[in-house]
Amino acid sequence: MSVRSAESLPAEEVTAGSGTRRQVLIGPDEGPNFALRRFIMEPGGGMPLHTNQVEHEQYVLRGRATVVIGDETHAVKAGDVVFIPGGTPHSYAAEGEEPFEFLCVVPNQPDRIDLVGC
């Protein structure tokens, strides 16, 4: 199906995070090169410092968060664009009263998540 509402798609808990759900909007079964996902982090939720093997290209849809990328800490808000190179440690902490929502595009390549310091 070419067009669908993101709201209609299932969300799964991200076990490496807290208060964090992920929706696959366009998966590798459909898109030949990359997958489009939406993350929803409840206020106070987020993900601890970790690495992925693949890069992330992200767009913030709603809310705000503190995002660590490498040795930089960023205050991120709706309308911001975030690039996280493969292998770079990063973390998310949702701030404020509303959920922090963002799109995250990843290539259809093998990936492993490694928590930093664990």
Add this chain to the structure above:
Amino acid sequence: MSVRSAESLPAEEVTAGSGTRRQVLIGPDEGPNFALRRFIMEPGGGMPLHTNQVEHEQYVLRGRATVVIGDETHAVKAGDVVFIPGGTPHSYAAEGEEPFEFLCVVPNQPDRIDLVGC
């Protein structure tokens, strides 16, 4: 720079369309596999029926439009997800009173735009 505001980035007119601008949010110089762009179509603007060689993975940020994909016509609105396979004819017509804005991800591969019927 890992984080930037989309509003701070330049927008260029899309000559194949009308009332349509494009911003490159993360380009092929930065992302190794795919590019993240934002399109802004003013009310009444859009793009005529055309093909690209590459696929599009899209997320609608704002507004609404009539989008033709192959032989289907869709009423598309904010929060909708759109997949357009490579080589499939498609067109956009922004509807309503506010701009139609969407993200569009494409692979870093050669592409050519061909207008259909021209």
